[in-house]
Amino acid sequence: MMNQLDYFFEPKSVAIIGASRSPSKVGHVIFRNFIEGHYKGRIYPINPNADSLFRLKCYPSVLQVNDKIDLAVIAIPADFVNEALMQCGKKHIPAVIIITGGFKEIGNAKLEEELAKTVKKYRMRVMGVNCLGVLDPYSGVDTMFLPRHKLERPEKGFIAFISQSGATGSVVMDWMGMKGYKVSKFISYGNATDVDEADLIEYLANDRQTKVICAYFEGVKEGRKFFEIAKRVSKKKPIIVLKGGITAEGTRAVASHTGSLAGEAEVYWTAFKQAGVVKAESLEQIFDFARILSTQPIPQGNKVQIITDGGGFGVLMSDWITKNNLSLAKMSDTIIQKMKKLLPPYVILKNPLDVTGDADIERYRITIESALADPNVDIIAVIALLQVPSLTSDIVDVIAEASDEKKKPIIVVSAGGRYTEVLKKALEDFGVPCFSYPESAAAAIRALYEYGQTKMKKREIYGN
Amino acid sequence: MMNQLDYFFEPKSVAIIGASRSPSKVGHVIFRNFIEGHYKGRIYPINPNADSLFRLKCYPSVLQVNDKIDLAVIAIPADFVNEALMQCGKKHIPAVIIITGGFKEIGNAKLEEELAKTVKKYRMRVMGVNCLGVLDPYSGVDTMFLPRHKLERPEKGFIAFISQSGATGSVVMDWMGMKGYKVSKFISYGNATDVDEADLIEYLANDRQTKVICAYFEGVKEGRKFFEIAKRVSKKKPIIVLKGGITAEGTRAVASHTGSLAGEAEVYWTAFKQAGVVKAESLEQIFDFARILSTQPIPQGNKVQIITDGGGFGVLMSDWITKNNLSLAKMSDTIIQKMKKLLPPYVILKNPLDVTGDADIERYRITIESALADPNVDIIAVIALLQVPSLTSDIVDVIAEASDEKKKPIIVVSAGGRYTEVLKKALEDFGVPCFSYPESAAAAIRALYEYGQTKMKKREIYGN
Numbered sequence: 001m002m003n004q005l006d007y008f009f010e011p012k013s014v015a016i017i018g019a020s021r022s023p024s025k026v027g028h029v030i031f032r033n034f035i036e037g038h039y040k041g042r043i044y045p046i047n048p049n050a051d052s053l054f055r056l057k058c059y060p061s062v063l064q065v066n067d068k069i070d071l072a073v074i075a076i077p078a079d080f081v082n083e084a085l086m087q088c089g090k091k092h093i094p095a096v097i098i099i100t101g102g103f104k105e106i107g108n109a110k111l112e113e114e115l116a117k118t119v120k121k122y123r124m125r126v127m128g129v130n131c132l133g134v135l136d137p138y139s140g141v142d143t144m145f146l147p148r149h150k151l152e153r154p155e156k157g158f159i160a161f162i163s164q165s166g167a168t169g170s171v172v173m174d175w176m177g178m179k180g181y182k183v184s185k186f187i188s189y190g191n192a193t194d195v196d197e198a199d200l201i202e203y204l205a206n207d208r209q210t211k212v213i214c215a216y217f218e219g220v221k222e223g224r225k226f227f228e229i230a231k232r233v234s235k236k237k238p239i240i241v242l243k244g245g246i247t248a249e250g251t252r253a254v255a256s257h258t259g260s261l262a263g264e265a266e267v268y269w270t271a272f273k274q275a276g277v278v279k280a281e282s283l284e285q286i287f288d289f290a291r292i293l294s295t296q297p298i299p300q301g302n303k304v305q306i307i308t309d310g311g312g313f314g315v316l317m318s319d320w321i322t323k324n325n326l327s328l329a330k331m332s333d334t335i336i337q338k339m340k341k342l343l344p345p346y347v348i349l350k351n352p353l354d355v356t357g358d359a360d361i362e363r364y365r366i367t368i369e370s371a372l373a374d375p376n377v378d379i380i381a382v383i384a385l386l387q388v389p390s391l392t393s394d395i396v397d398v399i400a401e402a403s404d405e406k407k408k409p410i411i412v413v414s415a416g417g418r419y420t421e422v423l424k425k426a427l428e429d430f431g432v433p434c435f436s437y438p439e440s441a442a443a444a445i446r447a448l449y450e451y452g453q454t455k456m457k458k459r460e461i462y463g464n
Numbered sequence: 465m466m467n468q469l470d471y472f473f474e475p476k477s478v479a480i481i482g483a484s485r486s487p488s489k490v491g492h493v494i495f496r497n498f499i500e501g502h503y504k505g506r507i508y509p510i511n512p513n514a515d516s517l518f519r520l521k522c523y524p525s526v527l528q529v530n531d532k533i534d535l536a537v538i539a540i541p542a543d544f545v546n547e548a549l550m551q552c553g554k555k556h557i558p559a560v561i562i563i564t565g566g567f568k569e570i571g572n573a574k575l576e577e578e579l580a581k582t583v584k585k586y587r588m589r590v591m592g593v594n595c596l597g598v599l600d601p602y603s604g605v606d607t608m609f610l611p612r613h614k615l616e617r618p619e620k621g622f623i624a625f626i627s628q629s630g631a632t633g634s635v636v637m638d639w640m641g642m643k644g645y646k647v648s649k650f651i652s653y654g655n656a657t658d659v660d661e662a663d664l665i666e667y668l669a670n671d672r673q674t675k676v677i678c679a680y681f682e683g684v685k686e687g688r689k690f691f692e693i694a695k696r697v698s699k700k701k702p703i704i705v706l707k708g709g710i711t712a713e714g715t716r717a718v719a720s721h722t723g724s725l726a727g728e729a730e731v732y733w734t735a736f737k738q739a740g741v742v743k744a745e746s747l748e749q750i751f752d753f754a755r756i757l758s759t760q761p762i763p764q765g766n767k768v769q770i771i772t773d774g775g776g777f778g779v780l781m782s783d784w785i786t787k788n789n790l791s792l793a794k795m796s797d798t799i800i801q802k803m804k805k806l807l808p809p810y811v812i813l814k815n816p817l818d819v820t821g822d823a824d825i826e827r828y829r830i831t832i833e834s835a836l837a838d839p840n841v842d843i844i845a846v847i848a849l850l851q852v853p854s855l856t857s858d859i860v861d862v863i864a865e866a867s868d869e870k871k872k873p874i875i876v877v878s879a880g881g882r883y884t885e886v887l888k889k890a891l892e893d894f895g896v897p898c899f900s901y902p903e904s905a906a907a908a909i910r911a912l913y914e915y916g917q918t919k920m921k922k923r924e925i926y927g928n
Contacts, residue, residue: 024853101821106810151851152881165776167821170851171879175900178881218779244776249792250783253775253816282903283780283879311717312629312708315682316747319714328713346570352717357565357631387615387634389488415635415747417616417642436639439746 089122131190157182314352553586595654621646778816
């Protein structure tokens with residue numbers, strides 16, 4: 001059976017209400033996204049003042065279109081939105097995205113309530129108001145009105161991101177596009193006049209392309225509903241949330257931003273924890289966590305083995321492992337003795353295991369394989385500082401092969417300039433999460449470990 | 465009078481002991497750095513097994529060179545180092561960098577003690593052993609043996625970085641090279657057989673090109689000496705330190721890394737604070753702090769005015785301002801009334817001041833100038849999400865002009881893909897520190913504010 005929200009992401013036909021010839025108009029950018037992107041369905045521009053746009057016939061309203069419409073995108077001034085929405089209802093359009101702002105967030109609550117009534121009357125589902133809508137790299141649906149030269153679009157992937165704030169969401173998309181991080185669905189849902197964060201999380205739980213659900217929001221619309229859904233979904237897929245407005249000052253800022261109440265931080269943290277939601281402290285952490293959670297197996301314990309070619313990075317990593325309540329693995333004597341025979345005498349076979357500054361790929365291969373085989377090791381943190389002369393770019397294959405077995409989580413810490421960035425990108429493409437700094441790597445390992453703990457505990461309680 | 469350490473950075477003549485034809489040798493890479501870089505002095509390759517190298521006459525030892533030598537770089541196996549060092553002593557070479565490792569750090573303490581005796585006997589100054597030595601973008605001295613295609617070299621600037629760990633230092637240089645951050649001097653001093661972190665900090669205090677001194681180390685050689693020097697220097701220039709080995713596990717890792725004792729974290733923090741040292745928590749923070757401290761004036765207080773075109777980023781910034789013990793400014797009513805006349809009615813004139821998603825450069829100009837004029841504002845945090853269609857790239861000039869007055873610290877938060885990165889680079893070149901995320905921006909503001917407080921307090925006590 002089809003879910004009504006499917007129409008937002010895989011519509012066979014789309015009407016753009018407010019499509020326009022003028023490049024400065026929001027409706028123009030969105031219309032062009034559809035005709036110039038890889039969207040394969042039928043497209044209907046709606047504008048009473050034009051006969052045709054980009055060689056497509058233009059209609060005065062959706063009611064004149066002689067075809068079934070799956071999705072309508074509304075990008076016209078606030079005062080005209082309700083009428084257009086009613087026409088969508090009469091046309092039996094199941095899904096509508098309202099880009100237009102100027103409602104509750106600037107004190108215009110009454111106008112927004114009228115829309116809510118229309119939505120109910122016609123049993124439509126509405127995304128928005130005051131949002132960017134949807135970006136789906138698989139179907140080509142792209143209602144983001146930000147020019148492509150200013151905002152890069154990420155490739156197809158497994159990470160879904162939902163954002164209450166349009167600007168925050170768009171920055172994150174742009175940044176992911178540049179970094180090469182890949183996305184299953186991006187959704188900016190704005191004021192949540194109808195569809196809210198809980199609806200979206202529930203939907204994404206069953207989305208085959210989504211392995212991890214990420215969210216930025218400042219408040220939830222219905223606490224109880226969010227909690228119940230999050231609790232259920234987190235057993236199936238990780239949910240990572242960054243909540244804005246966690247201090248008194250942040251909360252006051254929220255009031256002017258979306259008009260919603262941010263609520264007490266403590267209440268949220270407790271509810272998140274009970275629901276198995278992974279809490280991110282910053283935007284960067286959302287994606288650090290998403291990359292490790294979407295690629296790595298759940299570890300059996302919290303014992304991390306560090307393998308490094310730089311002593312200083314090893315020391316910093318040890319510090320951060322400890323600060324994140326993880327522990328340093330102690331490799332078994334038999335395995336250490338075996339390694340000793342294969343490695344130069346000055347390699348330090350402790351934790352950190354220091355393959356030293358003249359390391360080659362063989363030393364990494366031997367030590368990573370040993371750590372994989374050692375039952376005393378749960379997680380492997382490979383620090384590969386690629387500036388050293390003896391390390392060739394084949395290090396990528398050595399690490400990717402070990403990671404491919406998916407026996408234990410393997411992450412890489414590597415920092416530097418362009419040469420390093422190119423090799424890190426290659427590793428990321430092989431599904432190995434790479435971090436520039438020990439602190440971010442350790443925090444991500446902690447998130448993976450803690451999510452695993454919650455998941456296992458839930459299994460014990462609920463079965464499955 | 466010339467300081468003996470000057471010879472490390474501005475030698476008129478250099479001898480490379482261990483210069484070689486073979487590209488895999490450390491001495492080869494260093495020799496090529498000098499002949500292919502922009503070093504202007506005289507170069508003498510030393511190698512008993514060659515008559516000439518790259519068309520330069522080769523000498524069996526420094527004693528055969530018929531010229532004064534200011535700096536010798538030693539890159540030969542550990543067992544031969546002391547003899548070469550004695551020859552440098554007999555030749556009255558004032559400064560020697562010993563790249564070679566294999567001493568105290570692998571248990572070979574006796575061999576290193578012999579070197580220390582030689583140093584004393586001939587009154588040389590020695591950098592190393594077990595180090596990368598010096599990179600001085602002004603003079604062209606570059607003893608880093610890491611290939612240029614793997615490790616980018618940063619441009620001339622005002623930030624000095626000293627590192628006990630060679631690998632950590634080299635990663636940081638590479639990363640700074642890519643980011644476009646600019647460096648006055650990079651010094652990797654390794655085991656500190658002679659010259660230690662305190663000597664270097666004292667030296668950099670009087671270095672005209674250095675505005676901020678950054679350091680990574682795992683322990684200090686002589687606590688009292690470091691403390692006295694740091695206390696004196698921090699009154700003149702900011703000293704930013706990241707210390708590795710702050711947890712019990714990290715400390716153990718240090719023992720295997722440099723053989724030095726990392727000591728109790730608490731003891732360090734207290735000493736740092738008393739000495740006015742700015743404490744960094746991570747490698748990234750070192751440069752976040754260095755960029756703000758080397759470009760921005762000391763603020764009069766801790767009241768931050770946020771100006772943003774994205775509500776979500778404003779909320780997050782408010783959160784982090786508060787978490788960092790800073791406060792949100794409350795702009796004066798007269799100035800708010802003046803702004804009101806010049807701006808659209810939906811601009812939110814609070815803190816965050818939200819110029820909203822259709823902001824243009826005029827809105828930024830008006831609000832930044834108002835905040836500069838308002839005595840209730842000490843620091844201005846401009847959030848400029850550049851994806852919005854109405855904001856042109858001239859935003860760079862608007863912010864740079866306001867920053868140029870140096871009346872109050874101005875920082876920028878901006879995140880995104882390539883388009884954003886290009887504009888941020890332009891701002892950085894104008895001396896405006898840019899941050900990708902609210903959390904790093906707020907931490908940097910805090911560092912600036914706290915350094916200012918220490919400096920002002922010291923003035924009250926000591927005069928000057």
